Amino acid sequence: MKTMLAARLVCAGEPLRIEEIPVPEPGPDEVLVEVRACGLCGTDLHLAVAGDLPVERTPITLGHEAAGVVAAKGRDAATVREGDRVALFPAASCGACRFCVAGRESLCDRSKVYGMARDGALAEYVAAPARSVIPLPDAIPFDIGAVATDGVATPFHALRTRGALRAGETVGVFGCGGLGTHAVQIARLMGAACVVAVDTDPAALVRASALGADLALDPREADVAREVRRRLGGLDLALECVGAAETVALAVRCLGKGGRAVVVGVGPARPELPPLASFVGREQAVLGSFGMDRRDIEDLYRLVAAGRLDLSASISARYPLAQADAALRRLAGRDGGVVRVVVEPHGELP
Ligand SMILES: [Zn+2]
Numbered sequence: 229m230k231t232m233l234a235a236r237l238v239c240a241g242e243p244l245r246i247e248e249i250p251v252p253e254p255g256p257d258e259v260l261v262e263v264r265a266c267g268l269c270g271t272d273l274h275l276a277v278a279g280d281l282p283v284e285r286t287p288i289t290l291g292h293e294a295a296g297v298v299a300a301k302g303r304d305a306a307t308v309r310e311g312d313r314v315a316l317f318p319a320a321s322c323g324a325c326r327f328c329v330a331g332r333e334s335l336c337d338r339s340k341v342y343g344m345a346r347d348g349a350l351a352e353y354v355a356a357p358a359r360s361v362i363p364l365p366d367a368i369p370f371d372i373g374a375v376a377t378d379g380v381a382t383p384f385h386a387l388r389t390r391g392a393l394r395a396g397e398t399v400g401v402f403g404c405g406g407l408g409t410h411a412v413q414i415a416r417l418m419g420a421a422c423v424v425a426v427d428t429d430p431a432a433l434v435r436a437s438a439l440g441a442d443l444a445l446d447p448r449e450a451d452v453a454r455e456v457r458r459r460l461g462g463l464d465l466a467l468e469c470v471g472a473a474e475t476v477a478l479a480v481r482c483l484g485k486g487g488r489a490v491v492v493g494v495g496p497a498r499p500e501l502p503p504l505a506s507f508v509g510r511e512q513a514v515l516g517s518f519g520m521d522r523r524d525i526e527d528l529y530r531l532v533a534a535g536r537l538d539l540s541a542s543i544s545a546r547y548p549l550a551q552a553d554a555a556l557r558r559l560a561g562r563d564g565g566v567v568r569v570v571v572e573p574h575g576e577l578p
Pocket residue numbers: 268269270271272292293378379
């Protein structure tokens with residue numbers, strides 16, 4: 229039996245364990261992907277550090293943001309070939325439920341997120357249904373291809389599909405870490421008339437400004453809602469990337485008439501709505517946005533390959549698989565300099 233190394237979550241709050249386990253055997257409709265890059269994200273912190281999101285079993289191999297090369301495939305996996313460059317859709321969606329059929333894979337009834345409900349990609353190899361891998365264009369490196377599937381696709385989905393952002397609108401991004409940084413770039417790309425970045429970390433605000441934010445505000449130093457109303461008359465679209473009650477409330481307070489607040493951040497917080505007299509009378513909306521659809525990733529790859537979207541500043545640090553836990557700690561440190569960290573189980577292969 230062939231074996232491989234994998235970074236396994238044994239117990240939340242404890243370090244990830246590098247274990248030697250069997251290389252997964254792809255099922256008839258599955259492929260085996262040799263992982264070249266796997267990003268880490270806030271969800272991994274919830275799973276492995278805070279322990280406030282559940283995993284189906286332990287130990288489980290972490291990692292849901294990955295790209296690599298098809299190393300083997302099952303007999304029914306007709307849509308891919310060995311040697312194909314691919315990325316993983318971050319969850320193995322079923323392909324058959326009414327949401328999958330409608331192209332809303334983020335809502336799949338039988339979705340199995342890698343690293344939560346099935347073994348993930350923080351390993352030398354990962355098995356995935358052939359239908360849920362996405363071709364990765366040659367022009368896009370594996371690390372960029374990996375983080376685009378989640379760290380970039382999540383804000384893209386939130387702004388485009390859920391927020392229905394239209395050119396000429398004003399956008400606020402609350403929390404400018406791994407998701408919010410990309411939200412600033414995408415809002416610019418989609419034609420926002422003004423992008424306001426809000427964060428308490430000066431480094432995150434400097435980066436957001438460098439990537440196109442027109443206004444950078446620190447809520448500890450400025451009355452953000454008053455400033456936004458004074459300058460813009462309120463936001464058309466507010467994107468909340470933190471998952472805290474006070475940032476959701478702040479995002480809603482910054483909305484103008486007809487404004488939409490899209491919440492991407494998750495957690496146990498219970499935010500409050502404003503008084504109905506103002507909320508209803510001003511036709512405001514608060515929407516949840518969860519993950520992404522396959523279409524979001526495909527369209528992002530088109531934008532990156534065409535040179536429209538530059539993600540070259542998105543990879544803040546790279547780690548070998550043996551140091552996967554150090555990568556996780558780096559992300560957990562929440563230093564504003566970090567956008568995305570990636571683990572490269574096969575080193576810097578071409
Ligand atoms: Zn993620």
